[in-house]
Amino acid sequence: MELDGSGDYESTWDAVWRADAGDTILIGAGRFDTVHHYESHDGADWDGSVDTHMLLHSRDLTVIGQGPGVTVLGNSGLPNIFGIAVVFDYHTDWDAIVRIENLSIESTDTGIAVFYNEPIIHVANVEFLSCLWGIRAISSESSATDCFASGITNVAFTGVGTVSGCEVNGALVGVDTYGNSHIESTVFRNCKTAIDYSGTTLGPPNDLECxxxxCDLTDSIEFGISADHLAICIVSGNSITATAACIAGEGDIVVTGANNVLTSDGGYILFSRFGARFDMQGNDFIHSRSVNAVGVYQYNDLPAIVHDLTGNWWGDYTEDDLPLHIHDGNQSSSVNSFVEFLPMAGGSVPTKGMSWGSLKASFR
Incomplete structure (x- = not known):
């Protein structure tokens, strides 16, 4: 399909309705600003309408452009425009697969959106510019590879199980994922939260793993990784600099990891609340600013939790610097946790019923 209407298809509308299952739609160079209004029809079990460049409906399809910046699906200046909408009705196999590659999408709503059921989408080498959302998927088997997202109002990639080799430059949340997920070799800049992971409220904590x-989370990040609910979150080889918290855990989640460089820029290295547990060894914990910079903050009224933080490097310190590594908070409050700080202590220090002041005195 070419911009001048030549090729096998005259327009994106023509391509969508004439393509058979398993076909590949090739889009030529140019900026495609024409959008189409689609209504639910012909017995399809999806309710509503959508304005989009392409609606991929109820069949396996592949869409390939000539490259980011070469093939562009523009936003037309109209509100609520979707770049590509993927709609599968309730009579369709949920294992259907859609592939989208090598193009740019400018959208006033969502770049690539999935409606209904759980088709798997694989997105590669796609650029998302100034969208409300980049990708809104449903299946954790979906993936984003070598994609670039810039100026995203809400979330760059949501509901995508695998994110690899991508870059997010400006978003409320870089990646919002759940279930079994994998995020690798991705750069995050100018994000309020780089990675937001939720496990599940059902089942034992070792059922799901992220x-x-x-990954590089070092440029203008407020929260690096936020993880919650029943799951195991494994972090390895990442660089995180955050103004609020490098890693924040909430609920019955276990965060493990090694070989990370976590730098507090005025906030927390690790933040735990409502049962979240950290099992972190062999990491660098660095405070780039001394004012209000703290290491681990435990916030909850639950039974005692064991945090294993042995063998980490805490930067240059003296014994008098220890208050920078443990949140001072209210000196009279009790702390329900067990903490190991090496090389400052030789073993676990039970802290239940102790104030922060007496806890810190245990390390002197």
Whole structure:
């Protein structure tokens, strides 16, 4: 399909309705600003309408452009425009697969959106510019590879199980994912939260696992990784600099990891509340600013929790610097946790019923 209407299809509308299951739609160079209004029809079990460049409906399809910046689906200046909408009705196999590659999408709503059921989408080498959302998927088997998102109002990639080799430059949340997920070699800049992971409220905590490997979260990040609910979150080889918290855990989640460089820029290295547990060894914990910079903050009234933080490097310190590593908070409050800080202590220090002041005195 070419911009001048030549090729096998005259327009994106023509391509969508004439393509058979398993076909590949090739889009030529140019800026495509024409959008189409689609209504639910012909017995399809999706309710509503959508304005979009392409609606991929109830069949396996592949869409390939000539490259980001070469093939562009523009936003037309109209509100609530979707770049590509993927709609699968309730009579369709949920394992259907859609592939979208090598183009740019400018959208006033969502770049690529999935409506209804759980089709798997694989997105590669796609650029999302000035969208409310980049990708809104449903299946954790979906993926985003070598994609770029800039100027995203809400979330760059949500509901995508695998994110690899991507870059997010400006978003409320970079990646919002759940279930079994894997995020690797991705760069985050100018995000309120770089990665927001939720496990599940059902089942034992070892049923689900999220791995975050070799990512760069060092440029204008407020929260690096926020993880919650029943799951295991494994972080390895990441660089995180955050103004609020490098890693924040909430609920019955276990965060494990090694070989990370976590730098507090005035906030927390690790933040735990309502049962979140940290099992972190062999990491660098660095405070780039001394004012209000703290290491681990435990906030909850639950039974005692064991945090294993042995063998981490806490930067240059003296014994008098220890208050920078443990949140001072209210000196009269009790702390329900067990903490190991090496090389400052030789073993676990039970802290239940102790004030922060007496806890810190245990390390002197």
């Amino acid at each position: 791995t975050i490997v070799n």
